[in-house]
Amino acid sequence: MSSKILAITIAIMGIIYIFLIPHDPVGIKIMFKLIPMLLIILFASVQPPGLPKSYKTLIILGLFICMLADGLIYWFIIGLIxxxxxxxxxxxxxxxxxxxxxPKWAAALLLLYGLIMIIWIAGTLxxxxxxxLVVAVVLYIGVILTMGWHALQTGNRFAIIGAILFIFSxxxxxxxxxxxAIPYEHALVMLSYYGAQFLFSYSIFSHYSSTRNNLLK
Structure with a gap:
């Protein structure tokens, strides 16, 4: 299956899950939730690896773990971990x-975001x-900030946008x-989440392309 067909299929299955699958029964809901992630993992696996190849391996591993978390999030603490x-x-x-x-401005924004979220969410809890939950939330915020920090350091626009979408989700x-309660919370969370995972998978190809172009120069 070509990358383009896979990308279209991912979008279709994501839309079906978000907008058409009812909340009950939960087992069916989880199954359709995992299908786009399985396809994204397949999409990542067919991308030409960049240098080093360990990047592709780690991205696929991250996708797989997040897919597990998608099902486990119904048991919130386990899913959070x-x-x-x-x-x-x-x-x-x-x-x-x-x-x-x-960049200093990006570092300042990330730290400001973390401070606001800790005061608002952890403070409320x-x-x-x-x-x-306070400890779990503070730890989680610290880790996602670190993830965003390192994504910004890659210079890979797909990894950067993916990280921002993941933080937003x-x-x-x-x-x-x-x-x-946030209106349309489910759609906002899942659209940005699937988008983040897809961009992470596509960053494998982006890194390969930029490396190849630099070698050709």
Whole structure:
């Protein structure tokens, strides 16, 4: 199956899951939720690897772990821990293709975002006596900020945009769960989440292309 056909299929299956599959039964919902991720993993596996090849391996591993987390998120803490592991794997992947230092303005925005989210979400949970969740949320925010930080250092626009979308998706999910209901939360979370994973998979090809072009020069 060609990459273009795979990309179209991913988009179609993602739209079917987000907009057409009912919440019950849960088993069917989870199955359709995982199909786009399986296709994204397949898409990543057929991309020409960049240098080093470990980047492709780590991206695929991160995709697989996030796919597991998609099903486990119905048991929130277990799913959260699994997503945390996925972010850590992405951090190691982005470190393999690190090119630049992060711009000061981007570093400031990431740190400001983290501070706001900790005060808003962790602070709210603290006042409610949810101390275990406070620790989990603070740790998670720290890890996703680190993931975004390393993505920015790659200079790979697909990895960077993917990381921003992943942070956005997690933020909407957390705000909706702990603070206030957000209209169209499910669609916002899943569209940005699938988009992030697809861009991570496509960054494998992007890195390959840029490396090849540099060699040709």
């Amino acid at each position: 699994t997503f945390l592991i996925g972010h850590i794997v992405y951090i190691f992947a982005f470190r393999r293709i690190k090119k630049n230092t992060i 603290w006042t409610e006596g949810e101390f275990v 997690d933020s909407i999910l957390a705000i909706n769960k702990f603070i206030v």
